Amino acid sequence: MAAPEASSAAVPTLMTNNTLRNAFGGVLSFFILLLIGVLAFSIRLFSVIKYESVIHEFDPYFNYRVTQFLTKNGIYEFWNWFDDRTWYPLGRVIGGTVYPGLTLTAGTIWWLLNSLNIPLSVETVCVFTAPIFSAFASWATYLLTKEVKGAGAGLTAAVLLAMVPSYISRSVAGSYDNEAVAIFALIFTFYLYIKTLNTGSLFYATLNSIAYFYMVCSWGGYTFIINLIPMHVLLCIVTGRYSSRLYIAYAPLVVLGTLLAALVPVVGFNAVMTSEHFASFLVFIIIHVVALVYYIKGILSPKMFKVAVTLVISAGLAVCCAVIAVLIALVASSPTKGWSGRSLSLLDPTYASKYIPIIASVSEHQPPTWPSYFMDINVLAFLVPAGIIACFLPLSDASSFVVLYIATSVYFSGVMVRLMLVLAPAACITSGIALSQAFDVFTRSIKFQLPGLSSNTEVDAGETSSATKEAQNDAVKTEKAEETSKDRPSRKSKKKEREHVEKPSTKTKAEKKRLLALPLEASVISLLLLVFLGAFYVVHCVWAAAEAYSAPSIVLTSHSHDGLHVFDDFREAYAWLRHNTDVDDKVASWWDYGYQTTAMANRTVIVDNNTWNNTHIATVGTAMSSPEKAAWEIFHSLDVKYILVVFGGLVGYPSDDINKFLWMVRIGGGVFPHIKEPDYLRDGQYRIDSQATPTMLNCLMYKLSYYRFVETDGKGFDRVRRTEIGKKYFKLTHFEEVFTTHHWMVRIYKLKPQKNRIRGKTKKSKSKTSSTSSSKRSGTRKKNPWH
Amino acid sequence: MAISATHLFLVSFITLSLFLVISKAESESELVADLLALQSESKSGVIHLDDRTVSKFLTSPKTPRPFSFIIFFDATQLHDKSELHLRELRNEFALVASSFITNNNSSNTKLFFCDIEFRESQSSFHLFGVNSLPHIRLVGPTAKSLKDDSEQMDQGDFSRMAESMAEFIESRTKLTVGPIHRPPILSKKQLALIAALLLIWSPFVAKKIFAGQTLLHDPKIWLSGAVFVYFFSVSGAMHNIIRKMPMFLVDRNDPNKLVFFYQGSGMQLGAEGFAVGFLYTIVGLLLAFVTHVLVYVKDATAKRVAMLVAIFVSFWAVKKVIFLDNWKTGYGVHGFWPSSWN
Numbered sequence A: 001m002a003a004p005e006a007s008s009a010a011v012p013t014l015m016t017n018n019t020l021r022n023a024f025g026g027v028l029s030f031f032i033l034l035l036i037g038v039l040a041f042s043i044r045l046f047s048v049i050k051y052e053s054v055i056h057e058f059d060p061y062f063n064y065r066v067t068q069f070l071t072k073n074g075i076y077e078f079w080n081w082f083d084d085r086t087w088y089p090l091g092r093v094i095g096g097t098v099y100p101g102l103t104l105t106a107g108t109i110w111w112l113l114n115s116l117n118i119p120l121s122v123e124t125v126c127v128f129t130a131p132i133f134s135a136f137a138s139w140a141t142y143l144l145t146k147e148v149k150g151a152g153a154g155l156t157a158a159v160l161l162a163m164v165p166s167y168i169s170r171s172v173a174g175s176y177d178n179e180a181v182a183i184f185a186l187i188f189t190f191y192l193y194i195k196t197l198n199t200g201s202l203f204y205a206t207l208n209s210i211a212y213f214y215m216v217c218s219w220g221g222y223t224f225i226i227n228l229i230p231m232h233v234l235l236c237i238v239t240g241r242y243s244s245r246l247y248i249a250y251a252p253l254v255v256l257g258t259l260l261a262a263l264v265p266v267v268g269f270n271a272v273m274t275s276e277h278f279a280s281f282l283v284f285i286i287i288h289v290v291a292l293v294y295y296i297k298g299i300l301s302p303k304m305f306k307v308a309v310t311l312v313i314s315a316g317l318a319v320c321c322a323v324i325a326v327l328i329a330l331v332a333s334s335p336t337k338g339w340s341g342r343s344l345s346l347l348d349p350t351y352a353s354k355y356i357p358i359i360a361s362v363s364e365h366q367p368p369t370w371p372s373y374f375m376d377i378n379v380l381a382f383l384v385p386a387g388i389i390a391c392f393l394p395l396s397d398a399s400s401f402v403v404l405y406i407a408t409s410v411y412f413s414g415v416m417v418r419l420m421l422v423l424a425p426a427a428c429i430t431s432g433i434a435l436s437q438a439f440d441v442f443t444r445s446i447k448f449q450l451p452g453l454s455s456n457t458e459v460d461a462g463e464t465s466s467a468t469k470e471a472q473n474d475a476v477k478t479e480k481a482e483e484t485s486k487d488r489p490s491r492k493s494k495k496k497e498r499e500h501v502e503k504p505s506t507k508t509k510a511e512k513k514r515l516l517a518l519p520l521e522a523s524v525i526s527l528l529l530l531v532f533l534g535a536f537y538v539v540h541c542v543w544a545a546a547e548a549y550s551a552p553s554i555v556l557t558s559h560s561h562d563g564l565h566v567f568d569d570f571r572e573a574y575a576w577l578r579h580n581t582d583v584d585d586k587v588a589s590w591w592d593y594g595y596q597t598t599a600m601a602n603r604t605v606i607v608d609n610n611t612w613n614n615t616h617i618a619t620v621g622t623a624m625s626s627p628e629k630a631a632w633e634i635f636h637s638l639d640v641k642y643i644l645v646v647f648g649g650l651v652g653y654p655s656d657d658i659n660k661f662l663w664m665v666r667i668g669g670g671v672f673p674h675i676k677e678p679d680y681l682r683d684g685q686y687r688i689d690s691q692a693t694p695t696m697l698n699c700l701m702y703k704l705s706y707y708r709f710v711e712t713d714g715k716g717f718d719r720v721r722r723t724e725i726g727k728k729y730f731k732l733t734h735f736e737e738v739f740t741t742h743h744w745m746v747r748i749y750k751l752k753p754q755k756n757r758i759r760g761k762t763k764k765s766k767s768k769t770s771s772t773s774s775s776k777r778s779g780t781r782k783k784n785p786w787h
Numbered sequence B: 001m002a003i004s005a006t007h008l009f010l011v012s013f014i015t016l017s018l019f020l021v022i023s024k025a026e027s028e029s030e031l032v033a034d035l036l037a038l039q040s041e042s043k044s045g046v047i048h049l050d051d052r053t054v055s056k057f058l059t060s061p062k063t064p065r066p067f068s069f070i071i072f073f074d075a076t077q078l079h080d081k082s083e084l085h086l087r088e089l090r091n092e093f094a095l096v097a098s099s100f101i102t103n104n105n106s107s108n109t110k111l112f113f114c115d116i117e118f119r120e121s122q123s124s125f126h127l128f129g130v131n132s133l134p135h136i137r138l139v140g141p142t143a144k145s146l147k148d149d150s151e152q153m154d155q156g157d158f159s160r161m162a163e164s165m166a167e168f169i170e171s172r173t174k175l176t177v178g179p180i181h182r183p184p185i186l187s188k189k190q191l192a193l194i195a196a197l198l199l200i201w202s203p204f205v206a207k208k209i210f211a212g213q214t215l216l217h218d219p220k221i222w223l224s225g226a227v228f229v230y231f232f233s234v235s236g237a238m239h240n241i242i243r244k245m246p247m248f249l250v251d252r253n254d255p256n257k258l259v260f261f262y263q264g265s266g267m268q269l270g271a272e273g274f275a276v277g278f279l280y281t282i283v284g285l286l287l288a289f290v291t292h293v294l295v296y297v298k299d300a301t302a303k304r305v306a307m308l309v310a311i312f313v314s315f316w317a318v319k320k321v322i323f324l325d326n327w328k329t330g331y332g333v334h335g336f337w338p339s340s341w342n
Helices: A003-010 A015-050 A059-079 A101-115 A122-149 A151-162 A165-171 A178-199 A202-218 A222-238 A244-261 A275-299 A302-333 A341-347 A350-355 A357-361 A370-376 A380-391 A397-415 A417-449 A466-487 A494-513 A520-548 A569-580 A591-601 A614-625 A628-637 A657-671 A694-698 A700-706 A767-781 B002-021 B024-041 B051-059 B086-103 B122-128 B155-159 B161-173 B188-211 B219-234 B237-243 B270-296 B300-329
Strands: A556-560 A563-567 A586-588 A640-646 A735-740 A746-751 B046-049 B068-074 B111-117 B135-139
Touching: A015 A122, A015 A151, A015 A165, A015 A520, A059 A101, A059 A122, A059 A591, A101 A122, A101 A178, A101 A202, A122 A151, A122 A165, A122 A178, A122 A380, A122 A397, A122 A417, A151 A417, A165 A178, A165 A370, A165 A417, A165 A520, A178 A202, A178 A222, A178 A244, A178 A397, A178 A417, A202 A222, A202 A244, A222 A244, A222 A275, A222 A397, A244 A275, A275 A302, A302 B188, A370 A417, A370 B270, A370 B300, A380 A397, A380 A417, A380 B219, A380 B270, A380 B300, A397 A417, A397 B219, A397 B237, A417 A520, A417 B270, A520 B300, A569 A591, A569 A640, A569 A735, A569 A746, A591 A640, A614 A628, A614 A657, A614 A700, A628 A640, A628 A700, A628 A746, A640 A700, A657 A700, A694 A700, A700 A735, A700 A746, B024 B046, B024 B051, B046 B051, B046 B086, B051 B122, B068 B086, B068 B122, B086 B111, B086 B161, B135 B161, B219 B237, B219 B270, B237 B270, B270 B300
Parallel strands: A586 A640, B046 B111, B068 B111
Antiparallel strands: A556 A563, A640 A746, A735 A746, B068 B135
16 A cells, blocks of 8 residues: 555654645645546537537437426426327336436536526536536546545546546537436445445445435446445455445445335336346345354354354355245246346347347447457556556455456446446546556655755655655545554454554555665656656547547538538428427437437427337338338328438438438338338349339338439439439329428428318228329329329 | 947958058058167167168168158267267257157157268268268158258258257258257256255355455455456457457468458457457556565666566557557547647
């Protein structure tokens, strides 16, 4: 540990000098933390500066809409909200199916600001929630690391976390998603757990349960906490580190935490019924058995204890066996053995690729390759092993937790690239510890060997360097550590006392250590290289924040030789829908645009990004893959009035509906077998030029995308597919174009009304047949039959 | 009584008429009975054929025969060649056979599982035209020429072991094989033994745990475990396992050259991952070595040399990773300097 060494440096100074130094260090750390908060906030503003203050992507729009509803109607309405604007005609129970943490947080911030007469819009609050919580997260990292290895390591870890690219990717301004607040909640819960473990205070234990509750509210990733902490407790017990502090840290968390978690509607009884939570209950029982053993050991004489121990062990084992048997029976009775597919694919990495294509197909769930680590945690990947080793020298309850955290999270991140987000804080903490200790050793070596400084180091002006400050903070820590280590033995087992006896000897060793410095010139080089490494990290993080992770994907830009182009077609289209259609009109589009349509256009959609009903999505997919008439009938049966398609052929926007079209065919064909993928492929190739199949050229998606496209350049050249389109001149019989945005990226069509029935032969026929017969006529008469 | 009398009468009448009408049925049912007898003799239900029985059951009876044969061609002298997997395939084949028999209550006389050994019955191998192993062949009831009319099981059909063999049989013969009954990995006796051992062992373990003397109490084990997990994960080994990536590829243009590094960030090769994982890990280990071990070394020159080596290796490793990352992903990471600096 760094603490004894630092205390040795502080020994020659006077007592008054020491307190002054501590106060100075405290103030300095405070300002450094403030600056770290500013850094964490401001590095995430690139998206606002480069684009504008706007909500990003798809899911954040849903969260934004929910927040709007919350601020307008209040918490009770929100809790009971049945949303009829989506999944028409099914609707969706929002209150019971979302993690409300993020929404409630942003809603509270908005309400607070408004009651302070700061009139910010809900959107502004939502945009800046993620950067604010990143600052909180870096402060929480400081607290956590400080508990483990002292304030110096804490500050280093905090500054690393403030700009770790993996976390930036989920928390730039405008990225209003669950992870933004959940990472803060995760770190803070861990901090409170460690704090409870170090102090044994019930106050912190209660706070810990509340922090856990906040985490459960925010993100499904809370299962990581409720499995990691029991694992750590078990590890402590197995390695003989049981103490009453461990009991206080764990037992209240399980009882209170589970009760609180069950209050969140989306979790509910899952908190006690699914296997993800069983580990915590099992460990809860084990810790009670162990506590009983320790208690009996305390009240009995050693001889009596030996007699008792056999009795207790056999009884305890019997109870354990019974409980395990019950648990196994419970688990075995559920079809998936109580585990959700995603959790199973973490335990058995090949599970998803074998059995759940839906999970395996999502790009976030792919296993990462080594460049992903370099992209997302950058040079921290080099420092983590040093941090792990530092945690073992010496091994404490807190540092063993950090080791467990990094080991589990790095394994999980290896299975799913998305979980890199959970690895990032752990990597920052361990790297912070490693960096801080390396700086400590190198600066100490330099300090004791520089000829001019060796006599009176402490009062030197050059002392404000970060490394010396760390030493000061470590001095503060030492006193605390010694205080605690003094009052601990009374409560602790004999093993701990043995450690305490060894303390003075380590102290004398530390005195000697001053002489055990490293060579001067090598230390200087190492220090410089470490600083360069840090500088490289900063450059990389700023680049990642500015270039890689800031695009909102609702506004697009492109640089060309004649300057910057901005494509704001999406908002143009949604605004058109909002202003030119009836408030109860239904808009059909592929599910990607569902959240945005409901949030920005305030119109009812058929399917959205919460893909809970496959059949419904397949219906829309089938309609898009069908010829006009069949599609009209499907959409008409769903009361759809407008169809929205995204088309990138004119400006070269690659993620448009034509490129997603094969998924529509596949998903549609999965439920409605008359849609067959090979019908849309020419010799296994997906093409839209003159070689395309007739089915492809006649399907609704093709027609809606390329209708009148030839008028733009006379040839109909598609810039995404880099080819001329196959069918250039055609008319629409059942749909009419009502709006196309500036760059043709969004095109909106209206379903033509049903034909008037009073006409010749079809006079008596019913509506269903009239639609078919009229379309027959439309084929024969060529001219538009509707007018 | 009357019923049973009429019954008896009917049965005897039918048998009589059958005897009269189809004289050949007798010989067929005899063959089937022989086969059933042979089947019950063998443990797994696989009938062992040789040249004599092949002619008896396959070449001499007139087509259509009342049964199909599925034949596994075996060669004892090739059993030790592990790349052929003959032994495993033979076991899987036996598994399909026994599952088929149990699922069909051993009353089915439509399909028989057989094997032929090369040394014993070389002429049969010629008869079937088999010249490479592993080889599994289905002889249908109508097959006249054993070589041309019977169907060979593709490599792909026995690649997934018993299940895929069963699928092949089901698709070709319209018979149902049913679920494969694999023997449990541990038999019940073994399980009981293990449980008993565990029970006896547990008090000793508990005693050791309470005394604090197990391997688990050694931090070095945990330390190396943690570092290994880290190395394993950052090298992308999970990616290689899930995607079943090879350690290296052979260059398409030059078959003598091996490709160890794959350009493009979506994929990586095994050796590549481990190399970079090693580079990731070595820097941290050296840093820890310098800060935690080297400070205790007394000899000043040794310190100096060790530090310089550590600095050099770390510098090289970081540089190499940065270079490889730029090469692989093609990202142009650049700083954002004030514009007046340019």
